[in-house]
Amino acid sequence: MIVLENVSKIFPSGAAGLNDISVLFEKGEFAFITGQTGSGKTTLLKLIIRELLPTEGNIMVEDIDVVALPQKKLPHLRKKIGIVFQDLKLLPDRTVIENVLLPLEIAGTAHEEASARAEALLEDVGVGEHKMKFPQQLSGGELQRVAIARALTLDPSIIIADEPTGNLDDETAAAIVDLLHAINKKGTTVIMVTHNTGIVSKYPGHHHVVLEKGKIVKDTKKKHEAKKEMDHEVIEDSKKPAKHEKEHEEKKEEIFEGSIEEVIEHKKGK
Ligand SMILES: Nc1ncnc2c1ncn2[C@@H]1O[C@H](COP(=O)(O)OP(=O)(O)OP(=O)(O)O)[C@@H](O)[C@H]1O
Ligand SMILES: [Mg+2]
Numbered sequence: 001m002i003v004l005e006n007v008s009k010i011f012p013s014g015a016a017g018l019n020d021i022s023v024l025f026e027k028g029e030f031a032f033i034t035g036q037t038g039s040g041k042t043t044l045l046k047l048i049i050r051e052l053l054p055t056e057g058n059i060m061v062e063d064i065d066v067v068a069l070p071q072k073k074l075p076h077l078r079k080k081i082g083i084v085f086q087d088l089k090l091l092p093d094r095t096v097i098e099n100v101l102l103p104l105e106i107a108g109t110a111h112e113e114a115s116a117r118a119e120a121l122l123e124d125v126g127v128g129e130h131k132m133k134f135p136q137q138l139s140g141g142e143l144q145r146v147a148i149a150r151a152l153t154l155d156p157s158i159i160i161a162d163e164p165t166g167n168l169d170d171e172t173a174a175a176i177v178d179l180l181h182a183i184n185k186k187g188t189t190v191i192m193v194t195h196n197t198g199i200v201s202k203y204p205g206h207h208h209v210v211l212e213k214g215k216i217v218k219d220t221k222k223k224h225e226a227k228k229e230m231d232h233e234v235i236e237d238s239k240k241p242a243k244h245e246k247e248h249e250e251k252k253e254e255i256f257e258g259s260i261e262e263v264i265e266h267k268k269g270k
Helices: 041-048 071-080 096-106 111-124 140-152 170-185 197-201 223-238 244-252 260-268
Strands: 002-010 016-025 030-035 056-061 081-084 158-162 189-193 207-212 215-219
Touching: 002 041, 016 041, 016 056, 016 207, 016 215, 030 041, 030 170, 030 197, 041 056, 041 158, 041 189, 071 081, 081 140, 096 111, 096 140, 111 140, 140 158, 140 170, 158 170, 170 189, 170 197
Parallel strands: 030 189, 030 207, 081 158, 158 189
Antiparallel strands: 002 016, 002 056, 207 215
């Protein structure tokens, strides 16, 4: 579970990255974060991985108090979270497999074991055949898959993806979201930032958080918003044949009432 409680991030320039937001991401869920450019999406992700510290507020990632975490314990947090960056951050002078190996080597995994794992991950995400190539020899969609494989190397419980479909055509983007879904189905929490609201509308049962100028203007896990979303879907559904799969997904979603503090207490009591 990831919880942000009354979190603000004001940059030294005075720009407000985030302004008093509270949000809860459940273990094992698939969440979309959308919002216009400059609305605070990347800032939110950077706070979760403690690339940034908030000006105010509390952040918990599972059992870790992110704000109070001593610098030397940062690897505990980072091991839990696989990150797919907006600009990929693949090293151009290393092959695909070397890029995926890197986190394992840093973690001290023996070379043979690390190679086998990297190869298996590249196969899993569908780019095994490109393992000996350099990043500039791959397409955008292939590179995204490599970045996802690299994010999975340390077997994280959470994947955070910042615009993983940003530069891709619709079909390739849908394949990347499908891949993230397959990862989510195995139990990994996925938080995906996207500009592409078309993608989000294809997955109506999912947690969806919308940011605007550093504020949350919609959160489908909060009761009043969830109701609106469902009303919308009832109208949409009345135009179409019954969709058992969608109903099933909706039932899986828990609807929260009350403040984040109450929700945390409720969860503790479970
Ligand atoms: N290091 C920084 N110093 C000062 N201001 C910053 C910094 N990083 C972000 N900001 C500001 O904070 C706001 C939110 O930025 P952020 O990068 O989170 O937006 P975003 O929603 O990810 O946008 P995009 O869709 O373009 O990636 C913007 O106004 C931005 O200019
Ligand atoms: Mg961004």
